[in-house]
Amino acid sequence: MADKxxxxxxxxxSLFAGVIDQEIIFPFPKxxxxxxxxxxxxxxxxxxxxRDMVDPVQIDRDxxxxxxxxxxxxxxxxxxxxxxxxxxxxGLSKVSYCRIFEEVCTIDASIxxxxxxxxxxxxxxxxxxxxxxxxxxxxxxxxxxxxxxCFALTEPNAGSDAAGIQSFARLNEKKSHFVLxxxxxxxxxxxxxxxxxxxxKTDVMVGGEKQQKITAFLVxxxxxxxxxxxxxxxxxxxxxNTTSLNFDNVEVPVENVIGPIGKGFKVAMETLNLxxxxxxAGCVGGxxxxxxxxxxxxxxxxxxxxxxxxxxxxxxxxxQMVADTYAAESMVYLTSALADRGDVDYSLxxxxxxxxxxxxxxxxxxxxxxxxxxxxxxxxYPYERYLRDARINLIFEGTNEILRMFVALAGMQGxxxxxxxxxxxxxxxxxxxxxxxxxxxxxxKDVVAKDSLKNIDPQLKSDADRFDEFAAxxxxxxxxxxxxxxxxxxxxEFILARIANMAIDLFGMAAMLSRLDTDIKNGQxxxxxxxxxxxxxDRAWRRVRREARQVENNIDDIRREVAKNAYEAEKFPFDxx
Numbered sequence: 001m002a003d004k005x006x007x008x009x010x011x012x013x014s015l016f017a018g019v020i021d022q023e024i025i026f027p028f029p030k031x032x033x034x035x036x037x038x039x040x041x042x043x044x045x046x047x048x049x050x051r052d053m054v055d056p057v058q059i060d061r062d063x064x065x066x067x068x069x070x071x072x073x074x075x076x077x078x079x080x081x082x083x084x085x086x087x088x089x090x091g092l093s094k095v096s097y098c099r100i101f102e103e104v105c106t107i108d109a110s111i112x113x114x115x116x117x118x119x120x121x122x123x124x125x126x127x128x129x130x131x132x133x134x135x136x137x138x139x140x141x142x143x144x145x146x147x148x149x150c151f152a153l154t155e156p157n158a159g160s161d162a163a164g165i166q167s168f169a170r171l172n173e174k175k176s177h178f179v180l181x182x183x184x185x186x187x188x189x190x191x192x193x194x195x196x197x198x199x200x201k202t203d204v205m206v207g208g209e210k211q212q213k214i215t216a217f218l219v220x221x222x223x224x225x226x227x228x229x230x231x232x233x234x235x236x237x238x239x240x241n242t243t244s245l246n247f248d249n250v251e252v253p254v255e256n257v258i259g260p261i262g263k264g265f266k267v268a269m270e271t272l273n274l275x276x277x278x279x280x281a282g283c284v285g286g287x288x289x290x291x292x293x294x295x296x297x298x299x300x301x302x303x304x305x306x307x308x309x310x311x312x313x314x315x316x317x318x319x320q321m322v323a324d325t326y327a328a329e330s331m332v333y334l335t336s337a338l339a340d341r342g343d344v345d346y347s348l349x350x351x352x353x354x355x356x357x358x359x360x361x362x363x364x365x366x367x368x369x370x371x372x373x374x375x376x377x378x379x380x381y382p383y384e385r386y387l388r389d390a391r392i393n394l395i396f397e398g399t400n401e402i403l404r405m406f407v408a409l410a411g412m413q414g415x416x417x418x419x420x421x422x423x424x425x426x427x428x429x430x431x432x433x434x435x436x437x438x439x440x441x442x443x444x445k446d447v448v449a450k451d452s453l454k455n456i457d458p459q460l461k462s463d464a465d466r467f468d469e470f471a472a473x474x475x476x477x478x479x480x481x482x483x484x485x486x487x488x489x490x491x492x493e494f495i496l497a498r499i500a501n502m503a504i505d506l507f508g509m510a511a512m513l514s515r516l517d518t519d520i521k522n523g524q525x526x527x528x529x530x531x532x533x534x535x536x537x538d539r540a541w542r543r544v545r546r547e548a549r550q551v552e553n554n555i556d557d558i559r560r561e562v563a564k565n566a567y568e569a570e571k572f573p574f575d576x577x
Contacts, residue, residue: 010345011338012352012507016411018475020451020468024344025510028330028518029337031095039096043103045076056108059239060385063231065111073115073145080143082119082127087139094277094339098332101278102285109389110239112282117188117240118142121275121397122149125197125216129259129267134218138195150193151275152184152219152245153268160402162268165214167200167247171254178202178217178257180225180250190243191228194221197258197271198247204262213262217252225250236388273347275397276354277339280332283357283393287325290361290368290386294318297372308371317367323535325364328357330511348410351403352504358393358400365390407503408496412489415475416482453513457520459530460513463537467509470544474502477551494556498547505540512536 014021031039053072059065073079082097083089092100097119105112123142126134141147158164167182180200184190196219204213219226229244259267295318298309308314331353338346369376369383376383394400450472456464481495489496512533519526526533565573 008345009343010348011510012348012407012503013345013411013414015471015506016475016478016503017415018451018472020453020471022453024338025334025514026517027521028334028511028514029095030518031093035093035096038090039092039099042076042081042090042096042100046078046100046103049073049076050107054107054111056110056382056385059108059110063233063238064241065114065239069111070145073111077143078115079118079145079148082123083139083143084127087135088143089139094274094336095333098278098281098336102281102288105282105285106289108239109282109286110237112285113188113237113240113392114192116275116278116282117151118145118149118193120278121151121271122189122193122195122197124271124274125151125258125267126218128270129216130218131255133255134258138218142195147194148189148192149195149197150187150189151271152187152190152196152198154184154186155182156185160399162199162214162265165199165201167198168212169200169202169215169217169252171202172251175254177251177253178215180217180219180247180252182247184245186232186242187228187245188240188242190245191231191241195219196221196245197267198245199264199268200247202261206262211262214264214268215261216258216264216267218256218258219247219250219252223250223252235391236385237392238388269347272397273350274339276350276403277332277336279393279397280328280350280353280357281336283361283390284325284329284332286361286386286390287321287328287357287364290364291318291321291325293382293386294321294368294371297375301373314371317371319535321364321367323532324360326529326532327508327512327536327540328353328360330515331356331508334511334514348407348503349507351398351407352507354393354397355400355403355407356504356508358396361390361393404497404500405493408500409490411503412478412482412499415478416489419479419482456513457517459520459526460517463509463533464513466537466541467506467513470502470541470548471506473544473548474499474506477502477548481551494554494559495551498551501547502544505544509537509540509544 009021009024011021011024049072053069059069077090078100080087080089081092081100082094083091085091101112101116101120104115123139126138126142130138138147142149153162153165155165155167157166165182167180167184169178169180171178178200180198182200184198187193187196190196198217198219199214200217201212202215203210204215205211206213221228225248227246227248229246232242234240234242258264295309298314298318299307301308303311309318331349335346335349335353338344338349365387369387372381372383375381376387378384398406450468452468453464477499481489481492481499485492485495516526516529516533519529
């Protein structure tokens with residue numbers, strides 16, 4: 001079933017339809033030349049600044065990033081990393097930006113959250129959807145840090161369900177301003193931001209009828225009626241500023257609408273696509289710092305007359321941390337290169353990167369604390385702070401549960417539309433003859449031959465064959481599930497989660513195959529990377545096989561029954577004594 005309805009190429013959306021669009025992800029992207037030199041200069045400047053100025057313990061204890069650190073970051077140009085040079089920024093590519101964000105996260109997560117809220121999700125709505133006039137007005141000040149930005153989407157009754165937004169902006173009689181009322185919660189940089197991208201419902205005429213649609217606005221915090229709450233006391237990332245925002249008849253000029261009126265949902269989702277990438281890169285940086293800390297401790301901690309690094313149970317933890325981080329790194333930098341291209345849809349890949357990288361970080365920090373033993377539980381050592389800081393990433397910018405549903409449903413959309421057209425053609429086979437003939441040819445192809453990766457280095461051929469096999473299985477299960485459940489598939493989250501998990505691991509497999517194949521063909525040594533690849537890959541294809549089997553052969557009814565019993569009891573439903 002070809003992915004014919006998706007006009008913008010997408011590797012993962014094509015994969016759901018049984019098509020391996022290899023040209024999108026091969027060869028693995030690299031940066032070189034002047035960009036690489038500039039990147040190294042920025043990284044070195046950050047390392048020196050962090051060594052001299054950044055004290056993560058103080059930031060965590062005081063729940064605040066010191067003013068001198070904020071000023072230093074502005075002088076380094078970190079507030080303008082993603083802003084084009086014509087507006088005073090560094091004009092970095094997505095790949096370079098992610099690499100710097102990764103490095104920031106090796107030092108302090110709170111600084112990373114503050115920068116991400118400004119330079120990722122705070123700046124990108126304006127970069128992607130702003131008018132020239134808007135960009136000229138705001139971007140130069142955002143590049144220098146004179147104006148700090150934030151992204152205001154979440155509300156008390158609208159978290160993952162952005163359509164539930166209650167904030168409303170009504171056009172005044174003169175049609176010169178929108179009058180904004182409502183509130184937001186959990187806004188990173190909320191208490192320090194000078195400029196907020198705010199999402200609110202507005203009245204829009206659709207087909208002659210008035211409907212309420214989400215619109216995006218640039219709102220300055222100095223305007224009358226704009227206020228923020230007290231900083232939230234959080235488990236981790238304590239140095240980042242998180243507050244509620246309140247809008248009481250805030251007058252927003254019509255020229256401060258971002259994108260078309262009523263199209264704010266698109267602005268939000270495309271912004272989050274990019275935001276999830278930098279978040280994932282930050283998770284990779286966190287993993288690398290944790291691996292370093294774990295190895296350092298394991299080599300120096302003596303038990304039974306030798307370093308605990310010599311024991312195989314510790315080796316297993318370190319090996320898995322390295323292999324999983326290598327996979328996450330491959331996925332993140334492949335996807336950030338897709339974002340730089342501008343001619344492909346990377347929405348599924350971005351969501352996959354966020355889910356996988358955040359979960360790898362959580363497993364890695366858990367193992368780091370375990371390796372440290374009792375010290376890992378003490379506030380006198382950094383391990384417990386690492387643990388607290390890492391937990392938010394499974395929630396930030398779309399919970400991993402919601403993103404799994406997004407990956408599955410967005411991936412199934414193309415095949416679903418195709419099958420819907422087949423159903424209509426069957427009701428009128430004369431008119432639909434061409435489409436039915438095409439479908440018949442596709443089904444014959446499915447039986448005779450599967451799509452496959454081509455020209456893979458012989459060292460990786462068996463691994464590529466595994467990928468081909470399970471990519472075909474993904475498409476097969478997608479079709480079966482759609483034919484069985486139709487539009488009701490949205491209610492079958494157990495099935496959707498398994499399909500999403502297959503897609504996540506398949507993308508990891510594909511990203512690593514691309515990276516290793518490219519390295520081998522470029523004459524680079526893979527003596528160290530190949531074992532890490534093999535360790536990840538062996539577990540990944542086994543996970544995919546297990547998820548595939550359980551799509552049709554599972555105990556989901558029992559899961560539902562156990563949950564319902566607990567719901568009815570409103571507690572643990574058994575009494576032993």
